[in-house]
Amino acid sequence: MADIEIPDSFPGAGDVAGKRVVVTGAGRGLGRLLAHAFSGAGARVALVARTERDLKAVAAELPGPAIVCPGDVTDAAFNEAVADAAVAEWGGLDVWISNAGISPVVSGPRGTDPALWRRVLDVNLTGAFLGARAAARVMGSGGRIICTGSVLGERPRAGLAAYCAAKAGLVGMAKALALDLAPAGVTVNVVAPGWFDSPLASAWKEDPGLAASVVDHTALRRWGGPTDLPGAYLFLASDASGFVTGSVLPVDGGYLLV
Ligand SMILES: NC(=O)c1ccc[n+]([C@@H]2O[C@H](COP(=O)([O-])OP(=O)(O)OC[C@H]3O[C@@H](n4cnc5c(N)ncnc54)[C@H](OP(=O)(O)O)[C@@H]3O)[C@@H](O)[C@H]2O)c1
Structure with a gap:
């Protein structure tokens, strides 16, 4: 029986050089971190958040080319405009990272104003859907959609019902979209971070008290640091992950194990 034919070379697991990447929620926090990681790896990045001055500051920090797209991810037309901007600037789009999110802590269901519930679902879940919808219009085969979920989508915490619902919903959405977009050669995956500062x-x-409880419930007994997270996104954006779709990749130091 013939053994596997060994290829001359293997795609680099984090090789995103030249890729055209949208990062939402890029004005601060994890999105800014991801923008740095992708730009440092040679990708071109489109930075999305509502606050333009934050995006300009991030663009100025990056080692490579970036475009600034201020707007609200809950606006369908805005997401389409970001996809159009990527095509106008770069001639196409390879990766869409839906990372914008909000997480207000409230005091249970009676403390959750219905408008707040809707807003949390809108930003964290509908925003990701609208991004995927816009990306799917312009992406060709090999396209990558990556959503930032959360371990709280699988292991909820009190006071965060809307956030937990949105992040759990993101998993169902990504799996269904993975099926929808498989014929087009586009993968859809979720990265589920644990606790990052x-x-x-x-x-x-x-x-x-809360900070200690995070450490107590994390197998590696620490918060995530800046070098812990981007590798998962770089892998899922690279050619090495072409057979990975509909998956959820926790980057949580073992939070879900404890
Ligand atoms: N930090 C953690 O430990 C952790 C753990 C698990 C999952 N996550 C997830 O990781 C993602 C990033 O979180 P983070 O910790 O980096 O949060 P963050 O520091 O608060 O940053 C959130 C970013 O999203 C943008 N944003 C918020 N609402 C938006 C909207 N409607 N439209 C466009 N942009 C919007 C914000 O900019 P503007 O306010 O200017 O719009 C900001 O740039 C979120 O999805 C979050 O749920 C974080």
């Missing part, structure tokens, strides 16, 4: 997580980090 960003502006969004600062309330937890600054509360000694």
Whole structure:
């Protein structure tokens, strides 16, 4: 029986040089971190968030070319305009990272204003859908859609019902879209971070009790640091991950194990 034919070379697991990448939520926190990682690896990046001055500051920090796209990911027309901007600037789009998110902590269902519930779902879930929808219009075979989920989508915490629902919903959405877009050769995956020190997580980090509970429930007994997260996205964006779709990749130091 013939053994596997060994290729002359293998795609680099984080090789994104030359790729054209949208990063939403790129004005600070994890999105800014991802913009740095992709730009440093030779990708061209389109930076999305509502606050233009943040995006300009991030663009100025990056080692490579970036375009700044200020707007709200809950606006369908805005997402389409970002896809159009990538095509106008670069002639196409290879990777869309839906990372914009909000996570207000509330005091249970009675403390959750219905408008707040809707907004959290809108930004974290509908925003990712609208991004994927826009990306699917302009991406060719080999395209990559990556959504930032959360371990809280699988293991909820009190006070975060809307956020947990949105992040759990993201998993179902990504799996269904993976089926929808497989014929076009586009993959759809979720990265589920554990606990990372960003502006969004600062309330937890600054509360000694909560911060300690995060460490207690993380197998590696620490918060995630800046070099811990981007590798998962770089892998899922690279040619090495062409057979990975509909997956959820926790980057959580073992939070879901404890
Ligand atoms: N930090 C963690 O430990 C952690 C863990 C698991 C998952 N996550 C997820 O990781 C993602 C990034 O979180 P982070 O910690 O980096 O949060 P962050 O520091 O608060 O940054 C969020 C980014 O999203 C942007 N954004 C918020 N609402 C938006 C909207 N409607 N339209 C466009 N951009 C919007 C913000 O900019 P503007 O306000 O200017 O729009 C900002 O650039 C989120 O999806 C979050 O749920 C974070």
